Structure formats: C-alpha cells, structure tokens
Amino acid sequence: MSDKKLDFDFRERLNKISGGSHHNYCYQCGSCVAICPAARFNEDFNPRDILLKTLLGKKEELIGENSIIWKCTNCYSCYERCPQDVRPIEVIIALKNICREDGVLPETVDKFSETISQTGRSVVVNPTVNRRRSSLGLPELQNVPVDDIKKMLE
Ligand code: SF4
Ligand code: SF4
Known part of the structure; x- marks a missing residue:
C-alpha cells in the first residue's frame, strides 16, 4: 500500500x-x-x-x-x-x-445469483435430485414462488 x-x-x-x-x-x-x-x-x-x-x-x-x-x-x-x-x-x-x-462479480457468483433470481434456489432442482431424495425417503422438492423472490430481490 x-x-x-x-x-x-x-x-x-x-x-x-x-x-x-x-x-x-x-x-x-x-x-x-x-x-x-x-x-x-x-x-x-x-x-x-x-x-x-x-x-x-x-x-x-x-x-x-x-x-x-x-x-x-x-x-x-x-x-x-x-x-x-x-x-x-x-x-x-x-x-x-x-x-x-460496479458489475465486477466473479463469474461463478454471477451465475449463482442468476440461478437464485430465476429459480429461487441456489441449485437447480432436476429429476435426478428428486429421485435421489425419494430413495432417501425424502419428499419431492416443490417449486419456489419465484415472483415473490424477485420482489424481495428488488
Ligand atoms: S474487525 Fe474487530 S476483531 Fe477484527 S481487527 Fe478490527 S476490531 Fe479487531
Ligand atoms: S465470516 Fe468467517 S471466513 Fe469470513 S472473515 Fe469472518 S471468520 Fe473469516
């Protein structure tokens, strides 16, 4: 410095x-x-x-x-x-x-926040995830109210 x-x-x-x-x-x-x-x-x-x-x-x-x-x-x-x-x-x-x-986010963080704003989750839930959950005796993940998430982010 x-x-x-x-x-x-x-x-x-x-x-x-x-x-x-x-x-x-x-x-x-x-x-x-x-x-x-x-x-x-x-x-x-x-x-x-x-x-x-x-x-x-x-x-x-x-x-x-x-x-x-x-x-x-x-x-x-x-x-x-x-x-x-x-x-x-x-x-x-x-x-x-x-x-x-300032628009200077690392690429991974940028993608991460984009996924949250589009899906309401930090990780995309696909059929494989729910099959795995089912095999563990867990309920299927439900859709997130994305519009509510977008309002919160605004
Ligand atoms: S942030 Fe708190 S703990 Fe860390 S150096 Fe400053 S005063 Fe100390
Ligand atoms: S949140 Fe944890 S990792 Fe980050 S600066 Fe504080 S102690 Fe370190």
Whole structure:
C-alpha cells in the first residue's frame, strides 16, 4: 500500500451500505483473524487486513472479481469474536455488494445469483435430485414462488 492518501469517498459509499458503516469501529486488534477459518487455510486472507484497507479507502484492492474478499466463507465467527462490534463479515458482504453495483462479480457468483433470481434456489432442482431424495425417503422438492423472490430481490 504505497499510496497513503485516504479515499474518503469510498468510505462514505461503504458507510451507506447495510453493514458497511461498522468498519469505522475497527481498532486492528486481530481477534477476528484468530477465529477465522479462511485465514487458517489461506495465508493471503486476513479479515483484519481487509478492515485496514477499508479504513484507508483502498477501493482498488478490495473491489473486483479477483478480490480477496471472495475467499470469506461467510461463517460469521468474526461477528461473534470482534470486541468492537465491527461485524467484519457484514463489512465484507457490504464490499461484495459494491462489487455487484460496479458489475465486477466473479463469474461463478454471477451465475449463482442468476440461478437464485430465476429459480429461487441456489441449485437447480432436476429429476435426478428428486429421485435421489425419494430413495432417501425424502419428499419431492416443490417449486419456489419465484415472483415473490424477485420482489424481495428488488
Ligand atoms: S474487525 Fe474487530 S476483531 Fe477484527 S481487527 Fe478490527 S476490531 Fe479487531
Ligand atoms: S465470516 Fe469470513 S472473515 Fe469472518 S471468520 Fe468467517 S471466513 Fe473469516
């Protein structure tokens, strides 16, 4: 991070997105890193460092289809652990929402959200799925009210 100038515009934008404003409370203690499973298995992933970059307004390092934020597993462990109520996972989700607004989602995430908006499910249910469910004694999956889902997404 050679450029030391703070990007307040980016921070202001983050403040306006649900969950984003809590980034202001981070005092860089690192407790979130200690509990984070993604950090344990990926040396490049570090929620404390992501929060530092938000505080510095490093948009170019956080927003993009190859951003490190996509390595978060959404486990919410950091939410429970953070002594400052930063809720790092919610800041990361806010950053992901900025990626969506800017049209820079990873291809897999883009397809995933398209499937949800079209079918109401994250995975397409085909006859094979229901046959498998039947063999396990489970009922067939019913259609999801897609119009209701679309309204919610709007
Ligand atoms: S997000 Fe919370 S736990 Fe993580 S470094 Fe900041 S203050 Fe500490
Ligand atoms: S939600 Fe993401 S950042 Fe938080 S502990 Fe889990 S993997 Fe780490």
